[in-house]
Amino acid sequence: MPWLGKVNGVIAVSKLSKRRTNKALVVHIRMELCNCIEPPWPADELLMKYQYISDFFIALAYFSIPLELIYFVKKSAVFPYRWVLVQFGAFIVLCGATHLINLWTFTMHTRTVAVVMTTAKILTAVVSCATALMLVHIIPDLLSVKTRELFLKNKAAELDREMGLIRTQEETGRHVRMLTHEIRSTLDRHTILKTTLVELGRTLGLEECALWMPTRSGLELQLSYTLRHQNPVGFTVPIQLPVINQVFNTSRAVKISPNSPVARLRPVGKYMPGEVVAVRVPLLHLNNFQIHDWPELSTKRYALMVLMLPSDSARQWHVHELELVEVVADQVAVALSHAAILEESMRARDLLMEQNVALDLARREAETAVRARNDFLAVMNHEMRTPMHAIIALSSLLQETELMPEQRLMVETILKSSNLLATLINDVLDLSRLEDGSLQLEMGTFSLHSLFREALNLIKPIASVKRLYVTLSMSPDLPEYAVGDEKRLMQVLLNVVGNAVKFTKEGGISIAAFVAKSDSLRDPRAPEFFPIPSDNHFYLRIEVKDTGSGINPQDIPKLFMKFVQSQPLAAKNSGGSGLGLAICKRFVNLMEGHIWIESEGIGRGATAIFIVKLGIPGRLNESKLQFVHKVPGNQVKPNFSGLKVVVMDDNSVGRMVTKGLLVHLGCDVLAVASGEDCVRAVSQEHKVVFLDVSIPGVDSFEVAVRIHEKFSKRPDRPIIVALTGNTDRTTKENCLRVGMKGVILKPVSLDKMRNVLSDLLEHGYLSESQMTITGHEVVKMTCSEDEVVRMLLVHAQEYKLGL
């Protein structure tokens, strides 16, 4: 025991008997002497060696663990519990230190080592307790971190799933929008449907897609469109199949069996057919769209869309796909209805255009026809009347000569027939002009009194021949002048009066004229005649009463119809064609009036009443050149005595005649033969200058101009009037252009000259009626010569034939 060192043996020798105690004591003493500590147990060498080695390794491990920890933690960058680490590190390091220090205690070691060892142990104890305490808090946390991690992982997986779903839906939506866009971008029905099928097929990856449309009868569904294969056209199924009803009854897409008739679209093969879905497509009709309502959704017409997934793909219909199909079906319905509406409106427009064209053509044809007829009439008018009148005139003249009785009879027949013909021609020509509205009234101012007087004058001879009386009574409130178509009014009056005379064998005619007041205006039988009294017009009512043969009240409506002869008796003898009253009615209507006949029956006479609307002169806006009434020849002569006038005419006879006329009227006449003399001779005292403008080679207009120049500064220069043998438009225009106040057609009658002078002095110009006369004025007539002549001749004939 070398190490026992230097122990003093003094003490030891004494206690040898008590070996152990002595030994212990020895050791103790030894230790006390060298300040050493004895190990508690005996130093067995092998065991000691193993302990020594284990301690060494433990220390090693204990020191390397924190190093590893630190290394890995540093690497991970995320470790929330640094404190714990430090603590744990400290604890481990201290434990390691303890075991390390323990290595020294296997042999004799100094006190210092023991102290260090004890300190280390104490420290270790403290730290480990602290750590243990800390861990109590931390370990649950750590565990919970783990659970949270798991939770988050789950959540992430879920979100992924949902994301996938949303994406799918968004894609679906995109498909739908694109589909809709495609469908709605066209208004052609076929394109819409074709596009639908194609796009659906593409979007959903279908094998087959088909559309069944209802037939016109509505009893069957016809296969109209398919995606891939041209199935036989006209392939139909009855609409009452249960599967179809099932689909039609819901707005959702319905899965149907691949074996149903509507789904048997592919040739049956060895493949397992894919799932089939069918959806209804409402076909909205134009009628469904009311203005203010939404379309009726309970429409009964549907088409059927069938979609088939690829066979053998084991694909299933997903909900979002079904939704897509439903949405598309609705869109298709709307698009189809729009297309239908557009089709309708285009069709209507085409129809209208066609009709327009046809109407236009018809109108043009009608116009051509009317024009042709008018041309024809215009020609016939002249061509037919001329020979007619020649025949009538010559036959009349022939009648006046010496004839044998048979000859006379023949001539009379000729005359009668030709009168009939002339009347007929006139009536027809008049009526057709009246009918197509080309006849216009020639308005003018005229004297009512003179109108009636003339009519009376014309009818009196004939009436007196038949020994009938004619009376005229005019109410005092009748205006003196009226504005209207004098000629036609006279025609109507003559016609009515003539009829009265014709159908009266004894007694007479009484004519009454008065202004119609409101109560007498209306005829209960003509409710559409609404006379409107006004300030500028009045209604003239004329009643012609006869004591003749009367008319059957039933026949009265037919009287005014064309070509209808009411009485068989009259038919034999009448010279008329039955158009007279029809024409009268037309004229009266043109004058905004009304005509009718009253009769109490056969043998009780008849009264013809007509009302016409006439203007009141002076209140109407009349043209500058007014129609002054014709002064009848037997009135008192206006006094022209001393009126100085000049007459220029190179024809000596004409000059003399004109001069004579004027002299007879009391004028002081200077007659010259040439324009030169005229200009020289005209003085301020002369009031009127008559220039003959029809001299060939002499420009009388220049004379007029020179005369005007001569008196250009005087206000009361002489009035210049032209005398001419022809009044054509150019002559008239020329005269008026150079400032002549009127044009008179030669030869001039006395009356005419008188009237002309009155006019000139009164107005300073000539009225229309003075400016044009046609031919000779032997008989003063304001109505058509034809009418009067015809009537006179007819009646004369009738009388002669003993009626």
Added chain:
Amino acid sequence: MEVDQLQRNFLEYTNLLFREGFLDGQFSQLQLLQDESNPDFVFEVVSLFFEDSERLLNDLTIALDQQNVDFKKIDAHVHQLKGSSSSIGAQRVKNTCIAFRDVCLEQNAEGCLRCLQQVKQEYLLVKTKLEALLRVRVPHLFSLEQQIVAAGGAIPMLNDFC
């Protein structure tokens, strides 16, 4: 003769002339112009007409005899004649003149000659009639008018009997 008878004869004759177309309404106008202040008006006018017409007819004959016929001048003459005859109421002469003017426009010398012949004829006819009606150049024949006046009656006008 009795005035009435004379008047009736006068009227009938005038009537005849009217009917035959020799005279027209213008002649009646002339008769109207004859009154106390102008008792010979008709005679004067008619005489003037005769003078004028004979001169014109002469001129026309000469003009148409020329080698180069001056149609303008002929037209002027015919126009004059037309005017005169129209003023007096010699209807047939006037109508013939109208036809003459048309032919003249065509510059048809042959036609003109024919027309001239016609006019001359008509003129002579109307001259005879008028002379019979009015005073006659030959003094020993009295016109109806003169006779009526001599018998103290008034010349009846055609209008009175209408």
